[in-house]
Amino acid sequence: MRQASGDASLLRRLNSAAILRILRGREVATLTELASAAGVSRPTAEGVVEDLLADGWVEEYAEDEHADRQRGRPARRFRFRASSAHVAGVYIDSANLQAMVCDLGGEVRAVRRQPLPADTPAPERLAALAELVRLVAADAEVAVADLAVVGVGTTGVVDGEGRVVKSIMLPGWTGLHLHAELSARIPVPVVVENDMRLAVMAEHWRGAACGCDDVVYLLTGDRIGMGLLIGGRAHRGAHAAAGEIGSQPNDNWSAFRYVADYAMAVEPGELRGSRQSAEFAISRARSGDEKARLAVRRFGRALAAGLITVVNPLDPEMVVIGGSLSAAGDLLVDPIQELLDEYCLYPPKVVASGLGGECITLGAVRLALDHAERLLFTMPD
Template identity: 75%
Template sequence: MRQQSGDASLLRKLNSAAILRVLREAEAATLSELARAARVSRPTAEVIVDDLLAGGWAEECVEDEAGDRQRGRPAKRFRFRASVGHVAGVGIGRSGVRAMVADLNGGLVTTRRRLLPVDTPAPERVDAVAELVATVAEEAGQAVPELLTVGVGTTGVVDGEGRVVKSVVLPDWTGVRLQEELQARIPVPVVVENDMRLAVLAEHWRGAAQGRSDVVYFFAADRIGIGLLIGGRPHRGAHAASGEIGRQPNQNWIAFRHVMDYAMSVEPGELRSSRQSAEFAIARARAGDERAAKAVREFARGLAGGLITVVNPLDPELVVVGGSLSSAGDLLVEPIQEVLDEYCLYPPRVVASGLGNECITLGAVRYALDHAERLLFTLPR
């Protein structure tokens, strides 16, 4: 039966997507290797690669000719050109907004942060996100419409439509249709997810959880949060609220009282938040203050007590301590590890995150890349 033009067009798209996907996954490949991996003829692969070269999606590798003269002329090799497209990632937190732009291999091009008061009205916060995306895109040499996807991580319970169902951190944030509002301001696809799920995604991509399938990410800063990686994928839960700790009595876990009591006893006239008290005690402990070291140790053991209720039923391989307090390193990690070793049937290893305050934004970049890759490299059906 004679093939119709529509059939030929679909076949061409199938073959192009297959070869582009092979190029994306390979460091470099010859035409023969591409044809074999994509299951097309070599002439078909050659035509498609010529199109990809013309469109900027591929480039020819420059060989070291001096090393190949004795073997004759080597076959041409091609690779995916990551700079042909870019994505942006945004992290929305209590103190402001951070945004990054990366190429299609995840190479970071630029990053910028904007501080915002915690009581910033929701419409102004959304505007600030869109403005910051425009700023980082421009710094990366891109117009916003040229971005392939914008990934956004935000505090709060986020449903499948990118709506903030509930937020206990940002006032006026509950009920915001964040994906819809941003989509009205940003002329490219926008995908929105909970910040803790993106944090554990970032750890799995570029952090301490690389190569691990079951991980608990424990966020310790102005608030406590948890991100769960189960079977290599961030876990959402039945109501997209997986990992949400929610509001705690006195706005903190009872563990913070150890460092808050210590800070108050040393400087009774100084009012500090729970995070500030922890940072104060950690700094004094590093300077050799034994009382501070004891307070930090009890603080860490208190955090571990809460973690046990998550670790025992989930049986993770790893616990990653993130957030601003992760900079305490072994002052927190060692006491937490001791408690888990004592009370867990299979104690996971506990490590401090090395991604710092950029963890959530990096996760948003990875989330945007995943969306862009589905658009670019998935075969049409």
């Protein structure tokens, strides 16, 4: 909420913040309903709403004119104006930058993606990110300085201050104080978080895990990663490293060997990475190759074997398979579900993410929206 003028009373500002929060959580409300919910008189609610209308935070809800004639003059109704402010979400991957601008209702206004070589030095990557935010804001017809918050997701262990404690994916990223560096380049509040936590936040907000408060998100693609949602909150852990897979004893995460062996047997002269091997096997499995289907099945069951060590102690409602290999759908989901059904006391439902390549960027938007709500609708102590 915009700061009131110096002569406005604290009570008036408190009432404004309270009524904005109420409208934020409802589709529409009358003055009487707002007054009751905020615990103020109707004249007080009316005065606050008039100010909010003038400031652009609230708009009057226009009902159907024919319905109005049928029942006489209705009570005025108001709703929160989602376009009153905007946030941006940014994802920093090893080969790309992606940025998205949304209004406070979460409606996407603009998206931009920029490829970057994996060996791009940190200063150049940071400069490219700041420029991408400027461009995507311009696409949404918003000045960067008018954004409420910019949320940023990155690979690596990210501490509570927005510092990248460790990263093996990006050069010059380990030890980088990402929050401070971006705050010096972007003239609005910046919040930084690990990409896997943002992915599970996005699934909880807009994806397969809507309505589920205990979720495991498994990233599959060029790497294996994990995000954990516990009690409706993304879990960070004591050292902000929750979900980091690292190396595993007994090769629990070397599931790719099944698809790699298959790809090498079919085309021994073609060198493929882990993701490319999996995509090759999945494509051939879809076309009816039984050996490819068996390789993908073994790949899925090997992933599930690693998941069991997380699923049994955490007891989640759902496991979401994300990343580029989630496009395999039931070819990958079914063998994972089968093994969890066999070995878990309470097997969670296994689903493939439908958010595609925008998942982590959407999570960065959700992070920005959460921070914006605290900034805009909460009175300072």
